[in-house]
Amino acid sequence: MSYKIAVATSNELYVDLHFGAAKFFSIYEVQDNGEFSFLEKRDYDESREGESIDGKPVKTAGCHGSGSGCEQGGCSGGASAKVELISDVRAVIAEKIGFNVTKQLEKKAISSFDVDCSVQEALEKITKYFYSVDNHQRFGR
Structure with missing residues (x-):
């Protein structure tokens, strides 16, 4: 089953954006044999923030005074909408x-990885x- x-x-070369700063996400499809390929680019349209996605209103997540939820000096106001954009x-x-954002992703059973490497290396490792x-094997062997 692919995912x-x-x-x-x-730039499709490096994982170089914070989740909150991403204006789009590159989507890769992974086949059963572990091979992956670029599938599509999904743009996040800030002008649609607050509209409904699949008939449900999109809530935005703001700061809570302590800095939680803030990324790169600003609040991740569109975090919920971005999570919905990539919910599959x-x-x-x-x-x-x-x-x-990690908590929102976990609620949708989406794993999250903070990395500092090339897209190729990140996709290979993940x-x-x-x-x-998936095959009940020990990782790293």
Whole structure:
């Protein structure tokens, strides 16, 4: 069974964007054999914030005074809408993913990975990890 991974990247080469700063996500499809390929780019349209997605109003997540939910000096107001945009993926890869966003992703059973490497390296490692999990193998052997 294939699955999808969303990547926050500005150039398709490096995972170089925080989740909150991403204006789009590159979606990769992973096949049963662990091979992956670019599927599509999903744009986040800030002008649609607050509208409904699949008939449900989108709530936005703001700061809570203590800085939680803030990424790169600003509040992640569109975090919920971004999570809905990629709600069909198995995992999200970004340079940094804040605590509140991680919790929103967990509620949708989406794994999140903070990485500092190339898109290729991140996808190779994460698909290997999921292959091990799916096939009940020890990871790293």
